[in-house]
Amino acid sequence: MAPATSVRSRVARLGMLGLAGGLAFAGTSALAAHENLEFPAAIHAGTCEAPGDVVLQLDNLVRLPQGAPMDGERAGAPGSQVVHGLPDDTGIDLTADDLFGAEHILAVFDAEGATIVACGPIGAYTYEQGQDIAIGLRSQGDSPYSGVALFDVDDDDDDSETDLEIYLVNNTPAPAPDATPAP
Secondary structure (H helix, E strand, C coil), X not given: CCCHHHHHHHHHHHHHHHHHHHHHHHHHHHHHHCCCCCECEEEEEECCCCEEEEXXXXXXXXXXXXXXXXXXXXXXXXXXXXXXXXXXXXXXXXXXXXXXXXXXXXXXXXXCCCCEEEEEEXXXXXXXXXXXXEEEEEECCCCCEXXXXXXXXXXXXXXXXXXXXXXXXXXXXCCCCCCCCCC
């Protein structure tokens, strides 16, 4: 007869294995469920903790690359992530002076537009006039999303717009790799 602690230990290990397996399958379905969502985004006055008025409503973030097939077999490494971002060639009518003129944030909302899922204050540690701005978008609350926003303010393309790119990823853990050896 096995000692009680050994039985408890086995039961605990089996329970943890079952929980890990459930999380792996849940992670897979969570990633698949979010592939084709669109995420509203906007520049707001204020802070991520206390967003204020909308300064500029942005296009929805969509699955990238645009035009990629929605169906088909995955290619490459298992656990790859879907990336969402702004449609190509997105320009905004705000300069670096406008963006730095007051506390501003870039907020990305859930698909329903009700809750901020990722947010970043618009600022830089150091800045020289005409330099591009890169900001991080931290997940908010229980959101699995984070990302980065890149503001191209150097006017290389001879227009008055600031080019903006946003990349958003789901940080849900990748599914466990298949432990079955290849034949």
